[in-house]
Amino acid sequence: MSNALIGVDWGTHSSKWNWMFGDEYFNRGEFNILPSDVYLDPSSDRIFLSSDLPRGDFIFESGIKGTLIRDPYGPFWTGPRRQVKLTLGELVSFSLWSLLSEVYESLQRNNSTEPSQIEVRFSLPNWVGVAGAAEARSKYEQAARVACYIFMEDRKAWMERPSPSRDEWKEIVRNVLSELNVSDDTEVDKSGFQSAIQKKFDVIDQISFRFVAESSAAGLTGLREFEAELDRGRHLRKILVVDIGAGSTDIGYVLRTIAAVGANEVLVQLPPANTCEVAGKALTESIVKIYGVRGERIGFDEAERRKLSGGEDVWLDDPSVKEWKRRIAEPVETYVNELGDERWLPYEPSLHVLVTGGASVVKGLKAEILAAVKRGLEQRNVDSKVIDGTSLMTLDSSGRFANDVNRLAVALGAASEELPRLSYHERLDPPVSDVPMRAKPGWT
Amino acid sequence: MTTPSESRKEVAAQKAVLKASLPDLLRRASSDPKAAEEALRACAMLRKKPPISLVTEPNVSRAFSAIEISKSLSLFSNPTESVSLSVPLTALRTKHLTDRKTATQVAKALNRNITKLLARNTKTTRSSKGIKDKPTVLFTQSTVADSASVVLWILIRLFELSEQNKAPALALARALINSLREIWRHSDRAETAELVVNFFHLLRKNLKRSVYVDLEDDEEISGFAREANAELAGWANFALLDGRLKHLKAAIRTAEGDERAKILSQLQETCRTHPSQVLPELVEWVAQEIDRVKQVRKPLVAADASQSSDLNYVAVSLLDAWNAATEGDRAARSLVSIERLARDLFSVEFADSVGEVVGFDEQTHEITPPGKPATTSVRVVRPGVRWSDGTRVRSLVRTLVTPID
Secondary structure (H helix, E strand, C coil): CCEEEEEEECCCCEEEEEEECCCCCCCEEEEEEEECCEEEECCCCEEECCCCCCCCCCEEECCHHHHHHHCCCCCCCCCCCCCCCCCHHHHHHHHHHHHHHHHHHHHHHHCCCCCCEEEEEEEECCCCCCCCHHHHHHHHHHHHHHHHHHHHHCCCHHHHCCCCEHHHHHHHHHHHHHHHCCCCCCCCCCCHHHHHHHCEEEEECCEEEEEEEHHHHHHHHHHHHHCCCCCCCCCCEEEEEEEECCCCEEEEEEEEEEECCCCCEEEEEECCCCCECCCHHHHHHHHHHHHHHCCCCCCHHHHHHHHHHCCCCHHHHCHHHHHHHHHHHHHHHHHHHHCCECCCCCCCCCCEEEEECHHHHCCCHHHHHHHHHHHHHHHCCCCHHHHHHCEECCCCCCHHHHHHHHHHHHHHHHCCCCHHHEEECCCECCCCCCCCECCCCCCC | CCCHHHHHHHHHHHHHHHHHHHHHHHHHHCCCHHHHHHHHHHHHHHCCCCCCCCCCHHHHHHHCCHHHHHHCCHHHCEECCCEECHHHHHHHHCCCCCCHHHHHHHHHHHHHHHHHHHHHHCCCEECCCCCEECCCCCECHHHHHHHHHHHHHHHHHHHHCCCCCCHHHHHHHHHHHHHHHHHHHCCCHHHHHHHHHHHHHHHHHHCCHHHHHHHHCCHHHHHHHHHHHHHHHHHHHHHHHCCCHHHHHHHHHHCCHHHHHHHHHHHHHHHHHCCCCCCHHHHHHHHHHHHHHHCCCCCCEECCHHHCCHHHHHHHHHHHHHHHHHHCHHHHHHHHHHHHHHHHHHCEEEECCCCCEEECCCCCEEECCCCCCCCCEEEEEECEEEEECCCCEEEEECEEEEECC
8 A cells, every 4th residue: 555544633632643554454553642732932933733842931822623613703814813823724724734744754754665645534523513513614624725735745844844933834824825725715615514524635646635523433443443353243333432532522323234245344424413512621620629629739630640541549439520421421312312323223233332532431431321322222212122232342452552542543543444435324214125234243 | 557565565575685685795795895885775775784894985985875875874873882973974975966956855864864863862761770761872073073064065065056046945054054063962062162163164164145144143053153162162271271282272273253362361361260270381372372363453652652541550650659658668668669660661750849949831830729820930749740761851740839929
């Protein structure tokens, strides 16, 4: 394979990337996780995105993704932000360009050949069914286009100069916007979430990008990790995905069917739920408070590490943590109840529930989500046998490795070569005839 | 046109002639293959068990057609200690099934005969003390192997020859597989499980996917496969505890995919829970097998080592040990040990000391209480945790500091 696949999970608080390149299916590249904040060093006027910050006083812009969905109708390529004096579009495109360039550096460092074609898969938050979703998606797409274009003009520019000056960046973006004929007046593509994730965007030669629904990408990772050691026995699997990021929780549904005749695998995704704002960061803040009430002072970082380490800890029994779990689980119940799958969901085999994201390791959370899924199924009057059989999808890998897979599920799924096979369906209607399908595991 | 009574008389006369000539045929059989064939045919006609020396695979194969062999299994069985059907089954395997009709007849005859064989041999008998005994038929290992081979062969041919209408072939296939199940159940199941598991693997590889799927969906057949897999797992565990490396290797080699992983995980559990009962060589072998399976997948590698999930555990352990260190000498010593472990194995260590006054740095310091404005100098109230590979330094947990008024 001379094509490189790059998965970028662009998050509110942190971004993750992973690449696939090479002949072997399992030749999964390195990953990285780094803060999504864009920094400005006022003394040198340089901007950068890094987990390795030099000492000094910096101005930074955080939560760019959140700003985009909170203010979708606001100016994007015009109207600089008050602190960093860069437009939201310049910030988003800089963030995406930095991530892309960093991935490419890792890819080059680990391979002797350069890819002839690059396909980038950017995670698309489940911005569905809310006002301004189309505008937010459209602006994100413009920024992705600009970032890919700049990256492709000089793939190694970042390696030589990872922190351009603010004015340099503004100039580069201005030129590319003119080249691509993009501005705040560009007509917004309102064709919907489905269209956004089914399209392949060609930018210039040798580079293209796609958007991938975050929950679906995580579902694909879950499916493959779960079946990693199974070379047979593949059959219909229905996966309800709950991906808990720091700033948002995404809920989605993917399924894999295998026709009895021909045995071809079909990967399907249904519309996800709209992004839920209750997520990991809220729990971290609660943990700080819980320790404070006990007279123990801990900071936000320590609380975050405690949350992500998934151990038994004093804060787990606090009512606020129970409430947090309940608030995460609540929309899951609603989603399952309203899910548009009449074809497979009501029947055997039972549903698998996959919980990913850093906070997924919090003790008791998965059980709470599983219970919510079962309640959702009950409300649909699904057969009790199917409900009883509904279980958590436990990844094949375990321990520390599983934690990494959980945190990176979206980026891993995004970089998967199988991603384009994931077809999108608005809904699945009840069966009209008895189509033979692999509904059960094999014998051997 | 002969009447039924005339025909019966004719058969009886033929049998009388055969009966008279049988001693001579048997005498010549050892030196004359033709006579051996005739003697075997005569025995079959007279429903008389032939001498064991005559029941050889070439003799049976030459004397009978495939259908005849499958109809006369019990006649050729060797009931010394365990029942062996190896000779007729192997002879049957040398035949060609060229048309669907023959394949169907052979399959039906086999099913009927195996059922009969098991029924006859399990009839209750009254012992000398008047107690009812139910003798158990015990088939030999080679019988199970040969049955599996014959059933597989018939099934493959049956479906190849039944392209148009698969329904009757499927019914017959189910019955045939159930016959194999009965033979297996009447053998040393643990030792022969491997043969059955292998039979299912071969079946999957040799049948069309659509046919395979139909068979797989049959409750009885899938139950049979599960039963065999469970027996194989049990056998592997027994081999482990009994120090039989050769058998253990064979069992693991037979299992595939998730079943193999499942068995290995059971063996791992046995090694863990019965360390004194398992030979070190076998423990080593199991460990190597498990590692080999895991190596198929390349683990995720962090481009920046400070981003690995490992470090969450390390940072939390360090801070917990720091919290407890004031509780006595032992706790203090434990902190020292954990600090050394974190530093030497993970390149993680505490940053700043409590009480120290340092210059405020937003990247490495966190102000407490939150929201309070930072001052140029701050006092450390809780150490931070950092990772460093000697050149790069990453703050994992920022040091908690208070502003100095």
